[in-house]
Amino acid sequence: MLEIRNLHVQIEDKKILNGLNLTVHDGEVAAIMGPNGSGKSTLSYVIAGKDDYEVLDGEILLNGENLLDMEPDARAAAGVFLAFQYPLEIPGVATMTFLKAALNAQRKARGDDELSTPDFMKRVRAGAERLHIPQDMLKRALNVGFSGGEKKRMEILQMALLEPTFCILDETDSGLDIDALKIAADGVNALRDPKRSFLVITHYQRLLNYIVPDTVHVMSSGQVVKSGGKELALELEANGYADYRSQAA
């Protein structure tokens, strides 16, 4: 599914990713853990195609296609979805309007017809219900005045609706209380599928009790420094990141 080779990235002359390698297979849920500032969000932005980052070397292949050659909207249409650590507010644009525009843009890019309004409404309503998002929130401007938890759930709703093949969740657990965390995790688990992969970025292992990963990768100073099974997360929980910090530096 996703193959990252020797990725070197800098921003404003500051080197952040230093030869990162990562493979995620079809249907795999891969967790990325690492201390603050290790470059986790940077990795997610570079996969999604954010402008500010300068890729010095390396490649990112999604099902053999080089993502680095594609615009962010084309990557989205190709199946990349990023649930943001800090979702953006879009004033004046009703959530429902935004969702419809996004879905239809992607369908158009893939050569599919627009979804009819009733079909679209049905899907959104069902998704919102599963994530305990009240219907009237869908009429409000996207993310404007939403609580931290509401924003995160809205990200999952968008993910469910857009049906991506490669989902990145950047610290979806931060700012969520335990009930909200469970709801969000249920939402993600419902999307697990042999044809869909996940990159779950988290600082804490707590989330991984609810979204159980197949693999865990430890990131430090812009590199994956250790990979293992889900037990690696527990180990990190017990020992902290101290070992890896020194190792990569």
Added chain:
Amino acid sequence: MPAVQETVEQVRSIDVDQYKYGFITDIEMDKAPKGLNEDIVRFISAKKGDPAWMTEWRLDAYRRWLTMQEPTWARVEYPKIDFNDLYYYAAPKKKEGPKSLDEIDPAILETYKKLGIPLREQEMLAGVQNTRVAVDAVFDSVSVVTTFKDELKKAGVIFCSISEAIREHPELVRQYLGTVVPVTDNFYATLNSAVFTDGSFVYVPPGVRCPMELSTYFRINEKDTGQFERTLIIADKGSYVSYLEGCTAPQRDENQLHAAVVELIALDDAEIKYSTVQNWYPGDAQGKGGVYNFVTKRGDCRGANSKISWTQVETGSAITWKYPSCILRGDNSRGEFYSIAVSNGYQQVDSGTKMIHLGKNTSSRIISKGISAGRSQNTYRGLVSAHRKATGARNFTNCDSLLIGDQCGAHTVPYIESKNASAIFEHEATTSKISEDQLFYCLQRGLSAEEATALIVNGFVKDVLQQLPMEFAVEAQKLISISLEGSVG
């Protein structure tokens, strides 16, 4: 905004005897020579078949104009206009107004199509009778076709070109023309008073609700021709009318001067809704060419409980100088101004409104949305004033600016003058920017940069678009997206 000073002495000092007749004998010609003098004014007047009083009115305006200075207070810059290097009259080649649409030059119909006039209006122009929008199409300076007159006639509504009104309804024109925008109001309005060639006239009799939207498409066609439209709308007691003015101009290298005057008069319990979609040529990517749009629009809520509402979507023109205003004279009268002004490239917009509260318990509402992109400058300039006797005057102003990119400018210049202690004026203003992060977020969801910008902009202007008649709101929304093309990504 300073009133223009002039004195009777100055007017007298002009040598009014220096004109010669020259070309004026050639009444058949389709174009007056370049330049402006009393001969040209008389020529235009003769061309329009004006009665003598109208010719005098024009000449008086012309003489006063000679004493006036171009205003310089707006935040716009442009090379000095040589008013003697412009044509003031041009007519389409055809001499007589066509009896049916078959007689219309197919090229003109083709142009309408290219301008994106909705199918409904095209059908109407093609003679299909069951649509409810009446279009008084102004092609350069002469009305080419006026439709729906019969149905309007049944309702007692007069909707015709201003020249026809001057000939056919002189008593109404003489009673109202120049009573809202006086001949000497400002440099451009005075110029317009001297040389206006066409425009619309509407009279809605007491108690009548005009049975359809009235709509005019303006187009500038002739090379180097200044357009001087004159529109006069009178809503008599207890009547209602909604009027839409839509404008587009073809690509053109020379700057074109446009100085229209629109006067609205609402008597007791009457309501006028005036909507504008303006899409004249804004100049090219280097800021070359484009229309200079110096417009005076003013409504007089003359009667008690009257209401005038201006809605404008301004996306075109290289320079816009425009302040549709309301004089709230009648007690309990209400004025509204809803504006979307989009500037891109090197466009300069200085626009806003004046709400002049004179009567008791008058209220006004201003919602202005300015969007600046490219290297454009976009200024909101507004005045809200309460006269000494305007007890209970109320105003609410909301003035938002949205910046796209970092080479454009947004400016807000609100003036407030209150001479009555009971007046309550509220003012809100915000300036925001479409951030790179917002755009990336939208792109990540699959929207293109252009779709994302359009979506965010639509959210920004929603409150104003809602004020437009439904079918025009859709067009306006498209127009806004088109004008912002190339502003991101």
